[in-house]
Amino acid sequence: MSAVLYTNHIDGVLTSGVSSSAGSVVSAVFGVLPVVSGTDYLWIVIDPDASAGTPEIVKVTAHASASTTVTVSRGQQASVARAHLANVRVTSPVTKADLDSFLTGAGDLVDGSVATAKLADSAITTSKIADDAVTQAKVADDAVGMAQLASDVFTYSSGDIKQSIRDVAEAGWLLLNGAAIASASSLYPSLWAVAPASWKSGTTLTLPNMTDRILQGPASGSSAGIGSTNGSNTVTLSTAHMPSHAHTMHHNHPSATTNTDTHNHTMLGNGIPADYVDIPNYAMMRNLAAGSDHYGALGQNRITPTMATDSHSHSLDVPNFTGSTGSSGSGSAFGIEQAALRVNYFIKT
Numbered sequence: 001m002s003a004v005l006y007t008n009h010i011d012g013v014l015t016s017g018v019s020s021s022a023g024s025v026v027s028a029v030f031g032v033l034p035v036v037s038g039t040d041y042l043w044i045v046i047d048p049d050a051s052a053g054t055p056e057i058v059k060v061t062a063h064a065s066a067s068t069t070v071t072v073s074r075g076q077q078a079s080v081a082r083a084h085l086a087n088v089r090v091t092s093p094v095t096k097a098d099l100d101s102f103l104t105g106a107g108d109l110v111d112g113s114v115a116t117a118k119l120a121d122s123a124i125t126t127s128k129i130a131d132d133a134v135t136q137a138k139v140a141d142d143a144v145g146m147a148q149l150a151s152d153v154f155t156y157s158s159g160d161i162k163q164s165i166r167d168v169a170e171a172g173w174l175l176l177n178g179a180a181i182a183s184a185s186s187l188y189p190s191l192w193a194v195a196p197a198s199w200k201s202g203t204t205l206t207l208p209n210m211t212d213r214i215l216q217g218p219a220s221g222s223s224a225g226i227g228s229t230n231g232s233n234t235v236t237l238s239t240a241h242m243p244s245h246a247h248t249m250h251h252n253h254p255s256a257t258t259n260t261d262t263h264n265h266t267m268l269g270n271g272i273p274a275d276y277v278d279i280p281n282y283a284m285m286r287n288l289a290a291g292s293d294h295y296g297a298l299g300q301n302r303i304t305p306t307m308a309t310d311s312h313s314h315s316l317d318v319p320n321f322t323g324s325t326g327s328s329g330s331g332s333a334f335g336i337e338q339a340a341l342r343v344n345y346f347i348k349t
Contacts, residue, residue, distance in 0.1 A: 002039040004098060007032060013087045014046070015068065020081045025058065026069045027090050033070065036063040043095045044072065047088045056082060057095060156348045158190035161215070163343040173346040178209030188349040196227030210345040234333040250322055258314045 012029030025044065036042060042063075046056045057079045062071035074081035077097050156162065161176070169175045174188075184205030185192045192205060199206055212233055219225040 002041065005034050005036060005040055005042040006094070006098075007034055007042070007092060010092045011089070012091075013089055014084060015086065017085045017088075018046075018083065020083045021074070023074075024069055024071050025090070028068055029090070030063065030068045030070050031066045033060070033063050033092065035065050036060055036070070042092065043076070043098070044070065045091050045093055045095070046084050048091050048093070049089055051088065052085065053082055054080060056080065056084070158188075158348050159194040160348040162346055162348075164346060165343055166346075167344065169346050172349055174207060174349055176207050176210040176345040176347055178207060178211075180204055180206045191347070191349045198227055207347065214340065215345075233337050234335050236331060236333040238331075250320070252320045255315070255317045258316070 010029045010032060012027050015026040015028060018025055025046070033042065042060045044058050044060055046058060047053065048055050056074070057076045058072040058074055059076045060070045060072055063069075077095060162173075174181075174191075181187065182204050185203040188205070192200075195205055199208070208227070208229055213229065213231075216230075
């Protein structure tokens with residue numbers, strides 16, 4: 001990464017003249033300049049007094065230790081490359097580009113050049129730092145404490161998830177509400193790089209919907225299932241979910257005997273048939289005088305014997321009843337949610 005280099009103020013003259021296209025400049029004062037190599041650079045102004053024309057700013061791209069010669073790129077910072085005579089003044093000042101780099105962040109700072117004491121409290125906020133511009137390698141251990149950080153600066157990386165009672169996502173965050181984001185690969189390249197493949201379709205990123213969900217670790221302690229959703233807030237039991245069991249039933253009636261009783265029997269028929277001679281006291285029944293309390297008249301349809309039957313009883317045995325009980329219940333689903341505080345979930349872009 002390029003760095004702008006500086007030195008204490010130098011002021012001298014060109015050892016020899018240079019053409020408008022020359023790629024190197026020589027001056028005795030260049031020997032005190034720092035070593036310039038790689039993509040590092042520093043600025044030189046030729047003829048800052050405009051003695052022979054408009055001053056020219058050149059970019060020193062290479063300089064060996066103690067050398068009086070520098071390799072340059074001509075006509076920098078809107079100046080024009082032109083020829084210069086020997087003994088024309090040359091300096092190494094701080095230029096407008098240097099100052100702009102401090103204000104806009106376009107230039108790099110030497111390690112350790114900005115200390116906590118040089119920054120006002122809350123001077124650096126999230127909106128002033130580009131996504132992923134500050135990495136762990138750029139921050140010394142324990143160099144930044146929580147009291148020195150505004151909001152969530154340096155706290156989260158793309159793909160991190162946080163909870164909040166906010167309804168609207170802050171800058172640099174998206175609400176996990178199931179939204180499909182078109183062209184997400186270019187809108188949020190850092191998030192796109194870490195998002196699971198199951199969230200992607202072409203260049204569209206479909207975020208998971210965290211409504212009625214909580215966060216859960218990966219399956220079986222690995223990365224399996226990262227970014228997937230599972231589970232339910234209700235469950236319906238089936239017969240397969242119940243322990244194996246049976247309901248038995250045995251209902252038994254013991255044997256019983258009716259009460260002993262003496263009672264009359266009414267017999268119906270057209271007269272008294274001759275084959276009823278085995279009825280006890282039949283002859284007496286025939287010979288009862290008319291008008292008595294108990295009689296049986298021949299030719300009538302009903303005969304009411306006056307004698308009581310023998311005392312007797314009837315035995316009965318109600319059979320046992322076996323079988324299964326009937327079914328009950330509706331099989332409705334029931335909730336299995338744990339007690340919780342509801343919040344919104346956001347993901348870092």
